[in-house]
Amino acid sequence: MLFVIHLCSLMAAVVMAEGDVMLPYHPQNTAFHPQRRVTSAKSLVTMLLLKENKKLADKLEQVKLDSELSNLALQTKLEALEMKIETRPRSTRCYMGMKFGDIPDSAITASSQVDVKHSPARARLDTEMTGDNFRGGWAASTPVSDEWIQVDLGSSLPIAGVILQGRSDMNEWVKTYKVQCDSVTIQEYGVDKIFIGNTDRDTKVVGKFHHPLKCQIVRIVPVSFQVHVTLRFELISGKCFDEY
Incomplete structure (x- = not known):
C-alpha cells in the first residue's frame, strides 16, 4: 500500500x-x-x-x-x-589425566601399597619424590605378580594404550604387564597379551592396543619386575591412536 x-x-x-x-x-487544445x-x-x-x-x-x-x-x-x-x-604438545592433547591431575586421586586404586608414601596417587606419570613424605611412584606391599593398580575414568572412553615408567627415586620398575579393560584382559591371538614395560626408572614406554578400546576402568597387572612392583603411568586417548 x-x-x-x-x-x-x-x-x-x-x-x-x-x-x-x-x-x-478541449478538442482544439493541442497541449x-x-x-x-x-x-x-x-x-x-x-x-x-x-x-x-x-x-x-x-x-x-x-x-x-x-x-x-x-x-x-x-x-x-x-x-x-x-x-x-594441533600445535599443542602431544602430551597435552593425548594424555587422559594421570600426569596433569584431571583424574582425581580417589579414582586411582590398587591391590595394596607399602604405605601412604607409596600410595596409588603416586603412580602419576613423571611423579618425583617429594621430601621424605611422598615417594616417586606407587609401590605394592609385596613383590609378587598378582598385584595391580587401576584408574576409574567415570565413564566409558576410547583408549589407545598406556605409557609406563619405573619408580623415579629407585632402580625399580615393571618389565612386563597385562592390561584389563573393565575386568576383561586384553588378548592377542587368543591369549592374554603381555605388554613390554621398562628397562630403567625414567624412560616412557608405550603399550599400544591393536585398536582403541572403550573402557571405564583400566587395570594394569604387573607380570615381571625389577626388584619390586612399582610404577608410574598414563593413559593415551583413543583420538591419538595414530600418533603412537
Missing part, C-alpha cells in the same frame, strides 16, 4: 512537471494528448518498478555478501582453533 501511494505521488509529480496536467480537455499521457504513465510505472527491483536486488546481494563474509570469518576462526589445538 505504501509503495502504491509512493508510486502515485511520483507519477503526479512527473506529470505536473511536464506542465500539461492543469489544462482542461492535451491522451495517448502521449498514457504512454508517459506506462513508462513511468516501468521505470519505477525497475528502480524498486534494483533496490531489492541490491539488498539481496548485500545480504548474500554479508552471509558469505560471516561464514568466511567463522571458517577462519575454526581453522585457527584447529591449528592451535
